[in-house]
Amino acid sequence: MNQHLTIVFPNSISVAIKREDLIHPFVSGNKFRKLKYNLLQAKKEHHTTLLTFGGAYSNHIAAVAYAGKENGFKTIGVIRGDELESKIAENPTLQFAQNCGMEFKFVSRENYRMKQERAFLEELASIYGAFYIIPEGGTNELAVKGCQEIITTQDSQFDYICCSVGTGGTISGIINSALPHQKVLGFPALKGDFLKEEIRIFAQNENWELITDYHFGGYGKINGELISFINQFFRENKIPLDPIYTGKMVFGVMNMIATNYFPSKSKILLIHTGGIQGVEGMNLKLKNKKLPIIDIHA
Template identity: 60%
Template sequence: MYNQQVNLPILKNNGIRLYIKREDQIHPFVSGNKFRKLKYNLAMAKTKGYDCLLTFGGAFSNHIAATAYAGYEQGFKTIGLIRGEELCGKDDNPTMNFAKSHGMELAFVDRVQYRDKDSESFLKELEEKFGKFYVIPEGGTNGHAVRGCEEILQDQDADFHYICVAVGTGGTISGLINSLQDDQQVLGFPALRGDFLKSEIRKFATNNRWKLIDKYHFGGYAKINRQLVEFINAFKCDTGIPLDPVYTGKMIYGIMDLVENGYFKGPCKILAIHTGGLQGIEGMNQVLKRKKLPLLT
């Protein structure tokens, strides 16, 4: 994917060259890191003779939407286990409607049961109900996903000092870490609270040239406020680049705040990975409307 330079006065004044790798443009419906994570998982499912994929996610999950379309495109039946029984029967959720329109069967589980989704007993219950399936973890992260994310960085990216990426389940950042040049560092911007991510990343990462900057989650996963909405809208107006409110919006906000506070010493060249997720804007605007906050444009 191509790298788009961000031309803003604050960057120039600090000797910073910021580029965004437009992974959101990789596919119209399976965009960004979801395309990378699903690539080798779907290839493995085919190799093993599966015709059904089962995965997990929340009501506005980018992963649910991407898996539904990728399965539809490649001839798989798909099943999505959705967190929250109260969502059953809802017909105003754009992500779930998209998934259903591309053949995904949705099943809803309560939040307590959902926490046991990776247990052998729960998976056995699901197999008894749905038959044989290939499991793709929540968020898509496993060894096959990391392998796909190792392909994000290309030869043209070798001269960047920092690679920045939003972090959800740890798969994308792990792939980036594994494909770094010796003089590069990855900065991860977690979209949710908690220290568990470091141990998840260490399961896959092959070096220690990475750091998590955990003060830009805005209160937790999918949390958003007026300040973040206004930043995302202004950034799109100034650069033409849309950001999603769960991941890339928070990452870019964090990068710009770090620039303003002198974290990066110029001259410096930064590559930020746009991991997609724009499908979630419609659903987030429903939330913002209920909260009487400005909408994402």
């Protein structure tokens, strides 16, 4: 995608946003990139069923459900939290996935932690037959291959490339395709520093750093300051941000500019990785807590 916004700051720092969220209406941003080669591989291996894992408001679950429908696959979603089985109607993400034809297997959080163990996968195979596994969040070698296509020769003028980080697949692809003069900054949506080792599994270069100060308390955690920022950013730029990933990354970059992290004349590229489908679910939570909602509608 082309950059759809460039903001110029004092010290001639410029920020451009690459709108990966506009690639596809339902399989947006990094999910489209991660699924591209996995879907081709599943077809090559003559699979008819995709099986994957995710939480209640997972962008990945929604994307796999739609991509499966669009490409003729049956889809199975193993969902973290057996209490959700009776709450599909209250959950816009699960409702969307179900409407796309996805079948759910709800498991307890304890059992969900065993999702990579052989016995657990054999049990799933006994229920559903043969399937092609796509990991939680979609990250594997084929996903990283797809994410390497985010950065193109048109992006060579940028000094910094910034993206949010979930499982580490997207940033790994960006690291691998970034040029030697470019620094990749990742903004984890999760609390903790454990992602470095995950990224090193796939990333071939050392031109990167994780900025761990903008997770707002951890995965799925937000506060009034972040909500206000997302709403203000939309009013000023007409670009929607999601509160789990890209919103935190953009907040972080703007704060780092304000505190003089970047040298003067830096050219910064922000990768908008999508995830807007999760806003509806987040707003339901905010309404229940009688908090301000995220307003990103024109």
